[in-house]
């Protein structure tokens with residue numbers, strides 16, 4: 240496995256930065272949840288308090304959640320300010336990448352969707368954003384062609400490739416930057432491929448990004 244240059248995430252990505260997440264960015268995931276493929280990126284935010292660095296503790300199922308899902312995603316870490324950037328400039332402003340999980344309280348999200356409410360509780364609880372080590376961009380030959388996979392207790396659940404994104408990384412970051420500025424250290428989650436599904440207390444999630452790294456998290460109920 241490559242990845243000699245990976246580093247502790249918080250050494251490079253400072254807490255207190257924006258976390259922008261993209262939803263419905265893989266056709267197969269749109270289909271599995273019965274959603275139309277969007278015609279422009281669907282964006283939401285996760286709070287910085289949702290970060291969970293690998294090795295610092297378990298993923299906590301939020302109180303009252305009865306349908307808790309994994310979503311494996313490629314995370315893009317911004318290296319230079321992005322404000323009104325064109326697509327051609329984007330990759331030059333990226334610092335690197337991380338493997339992330341957009342943990343989702345699906346029942347909270349369903350309730351919010353029915354009422355037309357935001358997804359903050361469904362996507363923003365403590366530990367809703369497990370992250371791998373940080374991978375400098377020099378380690379990643381082609382971010383538009385990376386395998387991302389996730390297993391639960393050793394059983395394959397998600398196995399996709401970033402080449403299947405509806406909107407590319409340059410398109411997503413350019414699009415975001417025309418509405419709000421992204422700063423160094425901000426993280427963009429790029430959406431999940433098909434295979435999202437439930438996890439329970441006692442489960443172990445393992446996930447991988449190409450031949451760059453793997454990560455592992457356990458799951459417990461928040462008391």
Ligand SMILES: O=C(O)/C=C/C(=O)CC(=O)C(=O)O
Pocket residue numbers: 260261262263264265268272274310341343348429430431
């Ligand atoms: O619309 C839904 O039911 C669910 C959408 C998501 O959770 C979107 C994502 O976070 C994603 O596609 O990665």
Ligand SMILES: [Mg+2]
Pocket residue numbers: 260261262310312341430431
């Ligand atoms: Mg997601």
